Amino acid sequence: MPASYSCQVISNQTAPYEKLTEVVQRHQQTVFQKPIASFNQQAFEQAQQRLAEHGGPLILDSCCGVGQSTRLLAAQFPKHFVLGIDRSVDRLERKLGKLPSNACLIRADLVDFWRLAAAANWRPDYHFLLYPNPSPKKKDFKLRWHGHPVFKYLVALGGRLECRTNWPLYVIEMQQALKLMGVAANLQRLVVLDEPLTPFERKYAKSGHDLWQLTAQLNAALDD
Numbered sequence: 001m002p003a004s005y006s007c008q009v010i011s012n013q014t015a016p017y018e019k020l021t022e023v024v025q026r027h028q029q030t031v032f033q034k035p036i037a038s039f040n041q042q043a044f045e046q047a048q049q050r051l052a053e054h055g056g057p058l059i060l061d062s063c064c065g066v067g068q069s070t071r072l073l074a075a076q077f078p079k080h081f082v083l084g085i086d087r088s089v090d091r092l093e094r095k096l097g098k099l100p101s102n103a104c105l106i107r108a109d110l111v112d113f114w115r116l117a118a119a120a121n122w123r124p125d126y127h128f129l130l131y132p133n134p135s136p137k138k139k140d141f142k143l144r145w146h147g148h149p150v151f152k153y154l155v156a157l158g159g160r161l162e163c164r165t166n167w168p169l170y171v172i173e174m175q176q177a178l179k180l181m182g183v184a185a186n187l188q189r190l191v192v193l194d195e196p197l198t199p200f201e202r203k204y205a206k207s208g209h210d211l212w213q214l215t216a217q218l219n220a221a222l223d224d
């Protein structure tokens with residue numbers, strides 16, 4: 001099997017996680033108290049400084065991996081500051097060439113970074129979450145972003161959320177979680193016509209997977 005080939009997601013779930021409502025509502029009603037790690041605080045301060053220096057509107061590229069999408073989005077949105085965030089040093093350090101001046105890659109854990117950004121009232125225009133780890137085993141529901149207590153902070157940031165995946169249940173569940181939080185989200189099949197936005201998108205498209213896209217305007221939740 002070639003290295004660029006990817007198998008379909010295998011899961012012991014055939015429907016959305018049965019305790020989704022219970023888990024999402026519990027997270028909404030409780031304060032997430034995990035202390036912020038100092039490396040994430042430092043990364044956030046660095047990002048905050050870069051954003052202030054640029055001065056433009058913000059695009060977040062969360063789970064950016066090697067940062068290919070960060071580069072492509074920076075070219076597509078030249079007036080925006082595009083911030084790619086990933087916790088993997090190994091991925092971030094792969095050399096893909098010079099970053100455009102309106103892009104920046106930061107190593108941080110989003111479990112802390114999103115909380116810091118929400119506390120600082122960041123308001124990205126767009127928030128991309130491209131091919132997050134699906135964690136398809138039922139017992140790992142809490143590892144999916146919408147099953148994690150930090151999800152409400154992502155929603156609090158606002159902006160237009162776009163999540164892409166090759167596992168439709170991931171975005172079906174995310175749509176249900178968002179609905180519980182007062183946000184309507186659209187789901188559609190994604191057809192990759194031009195340059196894939198990320199290496200995972202390229203690999204999945206080449207392997208013949210169906211790709212899915214969730215989009216939602218998160219500001220509706222902020223207006224409540």
Ligand SMILES: C[S@@+](CC[C@H](N)C(=O)[O-])C[C@H]1O[C@@H](n2cnc3c(N)ncnc32)[C@H](O)[C@@H]1O
Binds near residue numbers: 063086091198
């Ligand atoms: C499947 S890869 C997708 C990478 C890229 N978006 C792409 O499509 O090529 C998922 C990425 O999420 C990152 N990630 C997972 N959990 C994270 C967390 N808590 N904080 C920051 N990054 C995280 C991983 O390091 C990995 O690079």
